[in-house]
Amino acid sequence: MNIIEVSGLSKTYVKRKTKEPVKAVNDISFSVRKGEILGLLGPNGAGKTTTIKMLCGLLKPDQGSILINGVNNAKQRLQALHHISAVLEGNRNLYWRLTVRENLEYFAGNRGFSRKQVAHRIDTLLVLFNLKEKENELVNRLSRGMQQKLAIAVAMLAETEVILLDEPTLGLDVETSYEVRAILKEIVKDEDRTIIITSHDMAVIQEVCQRTIIINHGKVVADEEISNLMRLFDVRAYTVTLGAELTPAQQALLESEFITYDYQADLIQPLLSIELTHAEQLYQLFDILKRNETPVEQIDRRTINFEEVFIKIVKGEAVDETSLSISSELA
């Protein structure tokens, strides 16, 4: 069952000074299943925050619709928003003059829970978020990382079905970022909760999410299970150990035929790193090597990381069904 249905969503801002229009989100459609952990990835200015703000009702779309649990968030705003909590970057929604525990109690009260009802849950969250020792500390005395953890804990407390986390690890030091990722991995074990995370941080998306939607210039450029994306690009990347050096003519041919090509001649055995876009390119590679009877000692599939996959997609390397069928053909 889909808990979120977004269709044809668009938003254009008008720059204050120049009155120039900026198409931040351009006809985006996607759906999210109940219990799914979705990563919204994209380079700076891609439209991630704008999308999140429309999902949680802070921004009105110019076009398109958002259904949360079947409820249209433009038509029945309060009813739709009842299902969502959001932690937005730069707006942690905490009360700075209240302590950590008081913040949790205050927001629980806002959702209609009594102190008694949530006391145990607050204790559990304080332990999970490693904030127990700070429970009586004022929020404005906490580090940025602790404030971020508390903001996520507040969102968890509401027990809404959907949680939106905008850049949950942005600006955190390495250790706190690791801790937040570990907490998120714990949280996502709860199969009933749907979480959408936006991030520049590949580690967050790769470790925590099952599926990713990559946005670039306001458009969806990939919508896939992360494991499928990795498989697709992994299967294209090869290193070929050669028994002799390539001639300049062979190198020129490889350079013109393959999008990603790297040749290292100064090793004990020359090494060719290459990526294929179609299965047939493997034969093309062998043809070029055969021209000069270049011996092939070994062919290995190169392991590619998620960051490389992301850069490739943003640079416009197609991720479509044809590519996926190529990947299974080569696998």
Ligand SMILES: Nc1ncnc2c1ncn2[C@@H]1O[C@H](COP(=O)(O)OP(=O)(O)OP(=O)(O)O)[C@@H](O)[C@H]1O
């Ligand atoms: N209030 C605004 N007025 C004008 N333009 C805006 C406004 N907010 C965002 N934009 C522009 O809209 C585009 C999308 O911005 P958005 O913040 O949604 O992207 P993002 O993917 O979240 O980027 P980042 O990762 O840098 O936060 C960008 O070009 C941005 O400059």
